Amino acid sequence: MKLSSLLSRFRRSGADKPAGAVEAPKVEVKTFEPPREAKGENGNGVTMTESTRETGSLATDDAEGFGVEASVQTDVGRVREINEDSGRFSRPSDPATLATKGVLLIVADGMGGHSAGEVASGMTVELVPRLYYGSASPAPDALREAVEETNRQIYAASLADESKRGMGTTCTALALANGEAFTAHVGDSRLYMMRGGKIYLLTEDHSAVMEMVKLGLITMDEARTHEDKNVILRALGTSPEVEVSTLKPFRARAGDKYLLCSDGLYDLVSDDEIERELSSAEDIHAAGERLIVMAKGRGGHDNITVGILELVPAPGNGAAAGRDGAGETREWRV
Numbered sequence: 001m002k003l004s005s006l007l008s009r010f011r012r013s014g015a016d017k018p019a020g021a022v023e024a025p026k027v028e029v030k031t032f033e034p035p036r037e038a039k040g041e042n043g044n045g046v047t048m049t050e051s052t053r054e055t056g057s058l059a060t061d062d063a064e065g066f067g068v069e070a071s072v073q074t075d076v077g078r079v080r081e082i083n084e085d086s087g088r089f090s091r092p093s094d095p096a097t098l099a100t101k102g103v104l105l106i107v108a109d110g111m112g113g114h115s116a117g118e119v120a121s122g123m124t125v126e127l128v129p130r131l132y133y134g135s136a137s138p139a140p141d142a143l144r145e146a147v148e149e150t151n152r153q154i155y156a157a158s159l160a161d162e163s164k165r166g167m168g169t170t171c172t173a174l175a176l177a178n179g180e181a182f183t184a185h186v187g188d189s190r191l192y193m194m195r196g197g198k199i200y201l202l203t204e205d206h207s208a209v210m211e212m213v214k215l216g217l218i219t220m221d222e223a224r225t226h227e228d229k230n231v232i233l234r235a236l237g238t239s240p241e242v243e244v245s246t247l248k249p250f251r252a253r254a255g256d257k258y259l260l261c262s263d264g265l266y267d268l269v270s271d272d273e274i275e276r277e278l279s280s281a282e283d284i285h286a287a288g289e290r291l292i293v294m295a296k297g298r299g300g301h302d303n304i305t306v307g308i309l310e311l312v313p314a315p316g317n318g319a320a321a322g323r324d325g326a327g328e329t330r331e332w333r334v
Helices: 005-010 095-101 116-134 139-160 208-214 220-225 271-280 284-297 318-324
Strands: 052-058 065-075 085-091 103-111 171-177 180-186 190-195 198-201 245-251 257-261 304-314 330-333
Touching (some): 065 085, 065 284, 085 304, 103 116, 103 257, 116 139, 139 171, 139 245, 171 190, 171 257, 171 304, 190 271, 257 271, 271 284, 284 304
Antiparallel strands (some): 085 103, 085 330, 171 180, 180 245, 190 198, 190 257
């Protein structure tokens, strides 16, 4: 992934001075590491990183609760030596926090020399959940603010270490809380929603080719193979402030599937194919794995990360289900 010089349009004066970093609130988390034997060759003969899976309840303000199934998978691909992608699923243990802030899924695609991209994406999936769950703001505002503050801290870290200068990352975050879905988005990772058997792209790429499409210079099909398809116009960590795109919260429904991915997937797998795999796979974990295998089979020129949430009907009162499902905080990172 490359960051265009067009980013200078978004930089404010005084960008050479790091903004004061705010200490992220401490949130109790338990990080799950897949057992070593779970990693390795899968049935398709390619190396995969085992995803994490969770089935739990999500309280809503009506009589119906949602069961949440989550899967996060990442793969280095066939060309890159380092995986600069990161993904994380978080579910708080406290019933009150779960009711107001819900669950959170993040995909981040880093960029920068050496290990800098890996650092930037790793900081994103660490900081955004802590800042989001530790905020007193309403959930949609808290998510946007968490991404804005994460940008400041990545930028400050890049100035403090010459080897990390210029590092950055995309960030696409989806939260499901109180029966609603909302997002915060920077860069060209994507969020799809599958509802009623049809897939919908909910985010707009902050990329040079998307600007060309909007101006009518090229078509979406031409954008897939354009030489500048990996040039992005916005990223976390490249300037002291960043414009975060959001969607107005909308009602989630039982049966919804939400897929977050880095460009390593959608560059090589079409939206129609994503829809087909989400529809036909036996579960979301299998769907994510099959999509990664498909991208790798077509060259796997970039890191590939896929995070999927599915909402399934939960019997009984949603709030009660949330209490019954409370336990240790669940937080998985790949």
